[in-house]
Amino acid sequence: MMSEQKTKIGVFAAIFVISAWLISIVLLMNWEFRFDNPLTYIMILVQMHLYTGLFITAHDAMHGTVSHNRPTNNAIGQICTFLYACFPFKKLYKKHHEHHDHVHTEKDPDYYNGSFLMWYFKFITEYITWWQIVLMAIIFNILKL
Numbered sequence: 001m002m003s004e005q006k007t008k009i010g011v012f013a014a015i016f017v018i019s020a021w022l023i024s025i026v027l028l029m030n031w032e033f034r035f036d037n038p039l040t041y042i043m044i045l046v047q048m049h050l051y052t053g054l055f056i057t058a059h060d061a062m063h064g065t066v067s068h069n070r071p072t073n074n075a076i077g078q079i080c081t082f083l084y085a086c087f088p089f090k091k092l093y094k095k096h097h098e099h100h101d102h103v104h105t106e107k108d109p110d111y112y113n114g115s116f117l118m119w120y121f122k123f124i125t126e127y128i129t130w131w132q133i134v135l136m137a138i139i140f141n142i143l144k145l
Helices: 004-029 038-062 070-085 089-101 116-127 130-143
Strands: none
Touching: 004 038, 004 070, 004 130, 038 070, 038 089, 070 089, 089 116
16 A cells, blocks of 8 residues: 555646646747747757656556555546547556556467568557547647747
């Protein structure tokens, strides 16, 4: 069982990552993008780290380590997977645990015995739907207003 102190740290870290990502994305959507501005490249690195933070936080939630309170843990996981790419947390949770149960076997949803490009295509088509792409496009255009 996770201690109360670890839960507080996990929830605080999750809120920090989510908040930093939200602030960053709103600011970047209103920023005049130019290739000759060195801040462009710094902000790309910052945004990459924040997306990684969302992914790691979602992964931790799939393992129940963000909070010992399951509804809080799963809510944080859902927020992170939605912000990352409009993923449904329950679907990722199920597939992630199938992956751990059957690592590097035919039953592993992430396994593919072939080239990297074919694996990547299978992986993307397994996890991303057209509805997610449409929803991300709608959100992007709303943020650009």
